[in-house]
Amino acid sequence: MTHILSAAAWPYANGPRHIGHVAGFALPADVFSRYARMAGHDVLLVSGSDEHGTPILIAADEAGMSAQELADTNHRLIVEDLVALGLSYDLFTRTTAGNHHKVVQEMFESVYANGYFIEQTTYGAVSPSTGRTLPDRYIEGTCPICGADGARGDQCDTCGNQLDPHDLINPRSRINGETPEFIETQHFFLDLPALAEELGRWLDEREASGTWRPNVIRFSQNILKDIRPRAMTRDIDWGIAVPLDGWRENPTKKLYVWFDAVIGYLSATVEWARRSGDPDAWRAWWNDPDALSYYFMGKDNITFHSQIWPAEMLAYSGRGDKGGKPGPLGDLNLPTEVVSSEFLTMEGRKFSSSKRIVIYVRDMLARYQVDAFRYFVAAAGPESHDVDFTWAEFVRRTNGELVAGWGNLVNRTASMIAKNVGEVPAPVESETTDEDRALLAQIRDGFDRVGELISTHRQRAAIAEVMRLVGESNTYVTRTEPFRLKSDDERPRLLTVLHTLAQAVSDLNVMISPFLPHSSNAVDLAIGGSGEIQPMPRIDEVDDLENDRRYPIITGDYTGRAGWESRPVAVGSPVGRPTPIFVKLDEEQVVADELDRLGLGSAPAAE
Numbered sequence: 001m002t003h004i005l006s007a008a009a010w011p012y013a014n015g016p017r018h019i020g021h022v023a024g025f026a027l028p029a030d031v032f033s034r035y036a037r038m039a040g041h042d043v044l045l046v047s048g049s050d051e052h053g054t055p056i057l058i059a060a061d062e063a064g065m066s067a068q069e070l071a072d073t074n075h076r077l078i079v080e081d082l083v084a085l086g087l088s089y090d091l092f093t094r095t096t097a098g099n100h101h102k103v104v105q106e107m108f109e110s111v112y113a114n115g116y117f118i119e120q121t122t123y124g125a126v127s128p129s130t131g132r133t134l135p136d137r138y139i140e141g142t143c144p145i146c147g148a149d150g151a152r153g154d155q156c157d158t159c160g161n162q163l164d165p166h167d168l169i170n171p172r173s174r175i176n177g178e179t180p181e182f183i184e185t186q187h188f189f190l191d192l193p194a195l196a197e198e199l200g201r202w203l204d205e206r207e208a209s210g211t212w213r214p215n216v217i218r219f220s221q222n223i224l225k226d227i228r229p230r231a232m233t234r235d236i237d238w239g240i241a242v243p244l245d246g247w248r249e250n251p252t253k254k255l256y257v258w259f260d261a262v263i264g265y266l267s268a269t270v271e272w273a274r275r276s277g278d279p280d281a282w283r284a285w286w287n288d289p290d291a292l293s294y295y296f297m298g299k300d301n302i303t304f305h306s307q308i309w310p311a312e313m314l315a316y317s318g319r320g321d322k323g324g325k326p327g328p329l330g331d332l333n334l335p336t337e338v339v340s341s342e343f344l345t346m347e348g349r350k351f352s353s354s355k356r357i358v359i360y361v362r363d364m365l366a367r368y369q370v371d372a373f374r375y376f377v378a379a380a381g382p383e384s385h386d387v388d389f390t391w392a393e394f395v396r397r398t399n400g401e402l403v404a405g406w407g408n409l410v411n412r413t414a415s416m417i418a419k420n421v422g423e424v425p426a427p428v429e430s431e432t433t434d435e436d437r438a439l440l441a442q443i444r445d446g447f448d449r450v451g452e453l454i455s456t457h458r459q460r461a462a463i464a465e466v467m468r469l470v471g472e473s474n475t476y477v478t479r480t481e482p483f484r485l486k487s488d489d490e491r492p493r494l495l496t497v498l499h500t501l502a503q504a505v506s507d508l509n510v511m512i513s514p515f516l517p518h519s520s521n522a523v524d525l526a527i528g529g530s531g532e533i534q535p536m537p538r539i540d541e542v543d544d545l546e547n548d549r550r551y552p553i554i555t556g557d558y559t560g561r562a563g564w565e566s567r568p569v570a571v572g573s574p575v576g577r578p579t580p581i582f583v584k585l586d587e588e589q590v591v592a593d594e595l596d597r598l599g600l601g602s603a604p605a606a607e
Contacts (some may be wrong), residue, residue: 031515086537089537093551124234153302436500490531527575
């Protein structure tokens with residue numbers, strides 16, 4: 001058994017999440033975590049709402065409420081949406097939690113004590129119309145290095161170089177288009193150059209392992225070429241206080257979200273341990289060098305997870321040019337892998353809430369089955385390249401693969417068993433053929449192949465392999481024609497074929513369950529099981545561990561369910577006439593309704 005940390009990116013709490021967000025970080029992390037638990041590993045899936053920063057203040061002003069009120073509202077919305085998706089978080093918390101503030105300040109104090117913070121005078125970008133600090137990522141302009149337009153204040157995605165906002169040519173605010181003012185201000189900078197050698201050594205080891213996606217490792221190594229100190233404090237009144245005399249009393253100086261948010265993976269694990277009754281339980285995932293950790297996110301977050309967060313941990317542990325010693329949290333494990341997905345676009349356009357080019361998670365799930373959406377992301381998501389979500393493709397995948405393939409196999413198997421036997425039949429040994437044995441052997445072998453693909457973050461290939469085996473099983477039905485075996489003499493063969501199909505469906509259901517947890521329980525019930533293949537998350541209202549606030553978290557008990565292996569079907573289990581588990585969609589109606597709702601006009605139906 002291995003301790004595995006699944007660290008899913010923290011959704012930003014300035015509004016509800018759309019399907020592009022969850023396709024990149026949430027669903028891949030859940031599939032991997034569910035599989036790893038089934039394979040016998042001790043998994044912690046953690047995340048939370050990222051609630052600090054200027055955009056929260058801006059959104060709160062527009063909504064006529066305080067930043068905390070907005071964070072409270074949106075955190076609850078996000079929690080509800082992620083639970084509806086069936087994401088099996090051990091803990092989904094928030095960055096305004098008192099425990100998070102405590103861990104972040106401890107990280108700062110030890111990094112500071114080790115000498116990796118530099119106090120410097122710098123230029124801060126300020127909005128002329130509001131007087132508020134503008135985050136680096138909310139400033140765009142022309143890159144001074146390669147000349148590309150649309151470079152952000154922290155980096156240019158075209159050439160990969162790090163930037164500062166005042167380096168940009170013709171800088172402008174992404175919020176309202178105005179030209180920012182730059183004023184002198186004092187801030188603490190993380191001394192990244194003093195950590196560059198150790199960062200480079202770690203990345204070279206990761207490259208040698210051959211496990212990281214090529215685009216992620218190349219990008220991560222490239223940004224080391226222009227590494228420079230990065231500001232970790234900001235002139236803002238919403239965030240975590242700087243825990244130093246002369247700073248903590250200043251209400252307009254806070255730790256920057258770059259330093260704050262990524263520490264959430266650690267603080268969430270600490271909070272989970274504290275709530276479990278064993279406050280030190282988190283150390284098995286962070287201090288044990290044999291533990292593994294996988295960070296799931298979209299490609300726009302690579303910098304924070306392959307440079308900023310590892311650098312913070314190295315500085316905390318005293319593993320840079322300046323030396324030092326670990327703080328009370330100990331020597332922290334660097335990421336085993338940064339699992340970055342590309343972008344999901346929509347009907348050829350980038351998701352944009354302001355332009356109504358958006359599909360919110362709760363809107364999607366209000367109209368369509370959750371596992372239909374999960375299937376689309378698994379089979380066609382932005383794993384290694386940008387993917388365009390179209391309603392026509394969503395309908396085609398749902399109807400042509402999920403309904404006609406997997407749903408059809410389940411329905412015809414359960415229907416034939418219910419009609420002819422009423423329970424899972426026992427096979428007749430003398431009637432068992434090489435064809436029966438070959439199908440079940442092929443499916444059993446699939447556990448190794450599919451498990452290897454999921455464990456190496458090739459989920460599209462993994463579900464494609466499951467669906468190939470579904471196709472083989474449907475072909476088996478066509479060849480054996482159990483619906484034609486009607487005479488008494490043919491009944492032994494009929495029972496054997498139906499048993500083979502029940503076993504095939506049972507094994508395939510276990511195999512597909514990390515992708516489709518809701519329907520896997522329904523499928524298990526349909527073929528005589530208990531309906532407890534995949535556990536589901538729940539929402540708990542909890543007291544803050546450091547103050548008198550309350551907030552909702554996501555948690556759950558994910559132990560004691562199906563293992564990652566074939567299990568014999570229970571002969572004699574009752575099987576009734578099934579109802580379709582997956583809903584077939586009216587293609588023309590879905591495409592027309594959804595495009596009209598989004599103001600995108602009509603589109604031709606898929607071929």
